[in-house]
Amino acid sequence: MANAHESTMHGGHAAGPAAGHASEHNPNLQHHFYSMEQQLEASTLGMWVFLVTEVMFFGGMFAAYLVYRTMYPEAWVAGSHHLQVTLGALNTGVLICSSLTMALAVRAAQTGSRRGQIVNLVLTILLGSTFLVVKFFEYKAKFDHHLVPGPHFDPTLPRQEQLFFSLYFMLTGVHAAHMVVGIGLMLVILAMAWRGKFDASYYTPVEISGLYWHFVDIVWIFLFPLLYLLGFHSGGGA
């Protein structure tokens, strides 16, 4: 019993009886946790485990990429040359900046700065949206140049290049879907921050949404070289 009470005391910030149901301590503490600390640890671990599943999810496509790149290196070189490296690099920069603002938003939540949270969350959302807008124009160019796999694919190109573009669209498409989810998540967090929900004793939602955001950024950090740079470089330029 001693242990349970110790951990109750540990995390509880508001004054209250040491024994009994822990929800008396902090309104954000759910009934089935002993302490705020336990709740934060559980939520953070939960997000990390979820990110592991995301790694496996993208991993299936990375495995397909690896197999086909080994089978058809020339098609991969040709495919890379049909991507716009400048736009990809721009988007990489945009996402790295958004990771910075995200980290600053978490920091602002920990220090209880409402203004800091709002400014940084808005910046994160804007940067994320910028990424999607750039991505939209990239996709549009692919449609215009008949680089979308299927019946309208440019027949003068090697047929295996369709595999490259199939994977390109699946990888970047699934990544973009994750960005959309991330922006939705940030809007919810922004609304909560607006109402002043977060302070040093409770910032779990900001922290774990931040983890998700960083993960989605990191996926792009892998996608950019794999799709845009590797083949571009080994091909010796267009």
Next chain:
Amino acid sequence: MHNVVEQERHSYLDAPYGVAAWLLTKDHKRIAILYLISVTIFFAVGGMFAAGIRLELLTPKGDLWSSDMYNKLFTLHGVVMIFFFLIPSIPATLGNFLMPIMIGAKDLAFPRINLLSWYIYVLGALITLAAVFNGGIDTGWTFYTPFSSIASTSNVTTAAVGVFVTGFSSILTGLNFIVTVHRMRAPGMTWFRMPLFVWAHYATSLVMILGTPVIAITVLLVAAERFLHLGIFDPRVGGDPVLFQHLFWFYSHPAVYIMILPGMGVISELVSAVSRKQVFGYGFVAFSSLAIAVLGFLVWGHHLFVSSQSIYAGLVFSIITMLVAVPSAVKTFNWAATMYKGSVTWESPTFYVVGFMGLFAIGGLTGLFLATMGLDIHLTDTYFVIAHFHYIMVGGAIMAFMGGLHFWWPKMTGRMYSEAGGKASAILIFVGFNLTFFPQFVLGYMGMPRRYHAYPDEFQVLNVLSTSGAAVLGLGYLLPAIYLTYSLFRGAKAPANPWGAKGLEWTIPSPPPTFNFDEDPVVTEPAYDYKPAREVKVG
């Protein structure tokens, strides 16, 4: 024994009342009941498809269904039984209900995600049912490309989306279990005091979170190929259909362990309780679950022995597959050693335990036949394979599920069922099961291929045996539906610990109160701390 009136005061079943209170509940026990009802429905649906298959195979000619219809029947039997019954069966019902209680927690770490997982499951099920009513699917539950991606004209896309969605319910359950085991254990509940049921579920959850996302992306790629004309597995643009098989079995072989590991956890609990004895070699049984989970990820290639895989890769996969037999045998021998010189009482759960051990042993050993590459070439895609995996999944997993259901039914519902009924159904299932599937070993060895609706005349006797066994088996599953339902209304009130078993779940009232424990539990003893047999007062 009969202080039940007081216990009933605040059970999780009593308040709050109403359909909305149940459908919006965050209580892991109520969610477990929701899951129990849904998986039972799907078990019945999948069973009806199986009945359709067995009826067709009564006669050598394909006279009951068209071959097209037969393709759809075995596909739907597989899809429904695997994705909508076996995978959630034990973890989402018994695991959901018991795991938090066993480690002394008030709930799973994420109650809302737990409820969400049930809704996702239902949504995935509805999408798949839409595919069924829209004309069915004919690819087999394995969705092999390029037939599934460019040839089949049935509802593959819809079914793939259904499987994709349902996968997330499994991922969320696994995630919830892992965090719960790490972060929600009561004071004193160290890792090596955890019941083996919890260890087994932890190992299962690892497989769920590492494997399920891969099948999710794989079926998504198939759906994208059909719907958006991308060409990931399409040979016409250089795609490799065998890559699909690799990705598919990377999940679907470990999925076998998602189905059997929780069953092994159930049996560990039951074997100890009915023998009134600590599980022999606790640490070995605990780690064998993890070993099975890890090795399970390294054996998928044994499904591709005849699919253009290199012979050296096949060799490695063959050896690792045989290695899985080691932790499985560790478990089986330790269960047998637990019963040896134990005070075994012959109650309904005991019958299921013994039945499980016999059937699982046969299923496991025939797995070694199939792991042997040379023999597998003869047995690939025959009824030998069908018989083997039904021995593991029906003889193993469902037997354990039924045993666990009988063991914890008094705890979950607060009612005792008919012991005679329990024993009769265990015997019916054991006899019916063997009659159904043992002849299939012989059929497969003689060369009868799977997935055909007609066969040569000389196979008829064995097929008639198999179909009549299926009728007995069906009766064995119907019987519990009757007496368990009856017990809800007319059963005697269950005491807190009807079996005299150890474990935190038996220290609280039956049915448990909403927050499980009236006082926060503190654990001071190892699991299965049974006193020497002669001091135990039973029942």
